[in-house]
Amino acid sequence: MNEIIFFGLNQNPKLIKNKPNKITKPIQFKFENEKENEKQIKQISTGFFSTIFLFKNEKAIEYLKQKDSNQNPEEIQIKENIQKVTVGTENEAILTKEGNVFAKGKYINPKNPNQFFNISSLIEDTNDRIIEDVFSGWNSIYLLTSNQNVYGIGSNDYCQVNFDSETLQKTEKPILMMKNVSKIFSGNSSHVFLLNSNQELFGCGYNSFGQVGLGESRKKDWQIQKLTKIQNISKGKIIDIQCGYTFSIMLIEIEKNQNQNPKRKLYSCGCHLYNGLGKNQNAYEFTEIKSSLFKNDNILDFSVGNAHTLILTSKKKLIGFGNNRYGQLGTGNTNEQSIPIQIKLPKLRFNENILIIIFLVDMKIHFFIILLFLFPILKKI
Template structure:
């Protein structure tokens, strides 16, 4: 992930002498797969689900620095692309103005978010979006029923507005109805829905403007799931807060009697964490020795440990080498891992083809499988992002 967003993957631009397919750097493309009911795969010719990566017209990977995906349903997915010129493109479902074009009309092809430039990071939530600007301020647009845009209101915004009382931001993350910002001083600020403690301020009161997460300093990474939040702190351990009925906080409990924690707790049996992401109700960590650990909800195998049993503490993803993984992404019920050789592994729910192995199957993939190789040739993927039921790759 990243700019802090679990669904965002940052592409590091290789030299132009690198080859990523039959051509050169100019051959770098963006592809998508999985659910496509609202044109979230960016192809106006069809809303058919895709079981393998397919070209997304209008997007050229050579000009994209990061991707982010949002969705709360198979027919409500959308995507964001941060371009190298500091502007943002958006496409797909737009019922709450989350495409930022001033309308609520779906887009089958990428179009510009209005009034944004000098953007250095993007994050897509359930139906809202965040953009981090080069001056350390944040803009937000889309659904705002829980104050997740941070402008002091609950009015939806079809074009970007400033998040109030927030500067010096280094990273952003968006949950379904809440938002997070990591400031350069190592503190985390949160706003939006808080009925399950996902803002970490010790209360369950919604916040239409940012408030500090209680007791967090030295934070290096952040991530947001549907209703839980994660942070990696300076000791390379994970702090987590919010909804915990499935064990997604990883502290070995389900936070009785409420099922949530309004303040950060420590994820157990986990250290050396260099990156963190959150799916809907599961969490994924990459450690310094390149192992993947997962915990939380596992009803469709999204933890990749060979079972469908929820895990209250981190477990190792089956079949992943200790030196093989460089990045990961997580959707509603599936997960992805980018390998050092540029291939991608997928596991979990595959009901919409989101695992990308060429099939649609009601039976989950409880251990990683290879995302389909085009004509037997493993095009090298340099970034991948997972939405609710769909994915993108550069």
């Protein structure tokens, strides 16, 4: 079953009813008139204007926020089985088991921004039309193909799809960004990172706060027009990178000897505006986030919002720092946190034999947490 926990600005009156505008402490809730499939949530994704729930039966429903609060949630009508959902600023994308991506948004399909259509079918190289992964960014969408190539579509205002924005401000068809890519790292932000098959990291896009991590010499470059290699990264396996508005956070796994488990560490770069870096100073290269809360614990997962971060540890601790104007840190108040602090959760039914997977997704002022309780066979998800 699922334990659904929410805190932050309540912008979903159709979903979280009879609750205050700002929810500063984590609360549990259930769907109204809960159906059997809604007890088995696989994933959620949320952006400025919508939230999508994906269920284990490969169906998805969409809730529209605030300005569309009178509209009831709707099931997304796609005939193929849905594998992943991803919501950006004003765009959404759906990856199906067949390897197609259906998307909508005003920068994706300006003539009909509210209708999903198959954007993967627009890739000129027909051998590249099977998609393995998809990410939504700041009015842009990134596609990772089965041939390990990455395409971008949508807004290019900050060169987030790897082209000079003065010559190409937007594209309504996928454009090849980079070949031989193993992972895409993005978020509801206008910069992006790509990891190639040689474990080399490249970034491009908005860089006014040094959030691309290119160092002191590039901090004045407000946009990085071409994918550029990121230097001076600590040794280890890059597990994840997530992008906030003024910063980026990286999770690296460092191999230990045979008698020790790998240790995971967090690194951040960018501007400490709203304390999103987990430290009290700017960092124009990726530097470690240190805290006594991590000393005798390991990091399982983390998620980045517009200006705050939440972390889940192996000892089932939830830790956060950053902007808290709307209670999105769940600390019971609206005070910003410049350094990591532990967040108290409601009592949950944890079990030694159950794996906990946490999905933490948010945008500027809205926050969701879903804790999924799944059997150990799913450990590698």
